Amino acid sequence: MVDNTGGAVRLDGDRSVTARRLSWLLAFLLFASVIAGLATGAAGTSLWQAMADLVNGRSLALRDRVVLWEIRAPRVLMGCLVGAALAVSGAALQGLFRNPLADPGIVGVSAGASLGAVSAIVLGGALAFNAGFAAWLVPISAFIGAWVTTILLYRIATRRGRTSVATMLLAGIALTAMAMSLTGILVYMADDAQLRDFTFWSMGSLAGSNWSKMAVAAPIIVFPLLLTPLLATGLNGLSLGEAAAGHIGIRVQQLKAGAVLIVAASTGAAVAVSGGIGFVGIVVPHLLRLVSGPDHRYLIVNSALLGATLLVSADLISRVIIAPSELPIGIITAVIGAPFFLWILLRQRGVVDL
Template sequence: MTREISRTVWLFSLLSVLLLLTMLVALDTGATTVHLRDLWHPAGTQDQATRLVLRDIRGPRVVMACLTGAALAVAGTIMQGLFRNPLADPGLAGVSSAAALATACVIILGSSWQWATWLGMWTIPCAGIVGSFAGMGLLYLFATRGGVTSITAMLLAGVAFGAFSGALTGILIFRANDAALRDLTFWTMGSFSGATWRSVSLLVPFVLIAGALASCLAAPLNAMLLNEHNALLIGYPVERIKSLSILAVACATGPTVSLVGAIGFVGVVVPHLVRLAAGPDHRIVLPASAMLGAILLTGADTMARTLASPAEIPVGVVTALLGTPAFVWLLARSHRTDVS
């Protein structure tokens, strides 16, 4: 027991240090020659420009990347625990595709909708949030019969719903003009370039709700790793666990996808890496995944805006380039373990 506690303390200490260093490097790095050490220079025009860049441009971008990485990693951890499937992620349940479809509708058709002009800059985020919750609600209703939710039915329906949403999005693309098509293409690859403190403030409540639900679900998900019947015998309300898990995933995924676009591999790879270091206990895996997800996505965004500076690579491209080798390695490792 003492050895396990010591390993957990070391893990969270290491993740805390890495997260702090990653955030400092992200704040210190960018297309402009502005660094944190410039804050200690005497006040003046240069000092004001430095504060503007760090406070209003890089600051919200770093915070948004941390929140998004943590949210996607926690959502992936919950999905894998709920479905008892190591390949499960929020996109597999149709949350991301539903948000993408709603966003595509607004980008391509929104100019003809009066309510879109009322919402202004919040039109796309609100559409993505509504779309994700609506999609998750439909899947939940479809998979629930007689008060019992079938995880298998939800998983299969999520795959079908994702394909259907992709087809509808493809049809919408044919109606798009060049400007809308460019915006939609850039959005589907993910970017933090539009992050502001206002968008951060919109995301924070959803992340807090998802985090609170995740903390309540840690012990029940440990029981669900065996099977639903054993979890019910232990005394956990299985159907309530399912509904709360779905709500947590929707809160974590929908707002992030609507604000920064579709970013893959974080929800799949991060929980695996944490389990390799800490074991399967969700009381450790969930918070550790949130920290590692924040580290990974903040680092990926720093690479995205510096590798081709002054141009910017979509962060989804960077996560795919980093995540694909890691994912293949995890699959190969899992295959070797099964064979042995």
């Protein structure tokens, strides 16, 4: 069927318009979830009251200013960044491995990042010369941990340009176990203060977000997010296989190196600031592929938007569901994400058996 509207011929099977409309819808949803995140909280401070005060030139009560500006705003913003980073790194990792089951949490990349982060917490004292450097140490070593794991995983699971899904998932299990056991050894070595740092960090929460954490994490997350769309055309071609991607003019080695670095940087930074938040990377790109197809030019942007929306919403639920106490956000994403992963697995048995 050829749709001949507005002079431009559009063919059946072209989902670019759907994908672009979806971007607008997701941007609106993100905006709504950010507003909801700012407006809701245990303290009962009203965003609307505060805005009305601002508009009318009245000064805010100190308590309201702290709640809105020092607690809720950095937390919501951090949720956006971490959600976008996790979803985009999932989409990029899936593109790199050419299958929809690759998720940083499942194939061991997050565990590698955790090992990096814990190494920094436990061993970092000896390395950190000043407080400014110490703040950077955790995300950077998380990035290095994620990077090494991704490269190892790729070396193990991909031979002559073909990825075995079974090998990838099993290698992910082994790498996760290895990283977790090394993490365990480090925790065993840790002193009481380090143990306290580690425990807070590993709960997988956005609760500790503040502007200084943001200043460290934001560049490591935002920079790769901005670079990812450059990989989109290459990742589309890569879905034909490595050799065929080269034949249509894609520089496959550069593409793979770029994708690995971007995955490692976004996963590393996200894990460093928020601990273990799983399944965002697999749920978000998969849902988007169902709606508007796997074209990475739209998939990556839309993943960032939906990932951010999802995490801000999950964080909101974690704050209100047992208020004034909080449920770790990692539990909420796992409760939704794990059955979802099984559902994909059942639908795509053929892919796994490849």
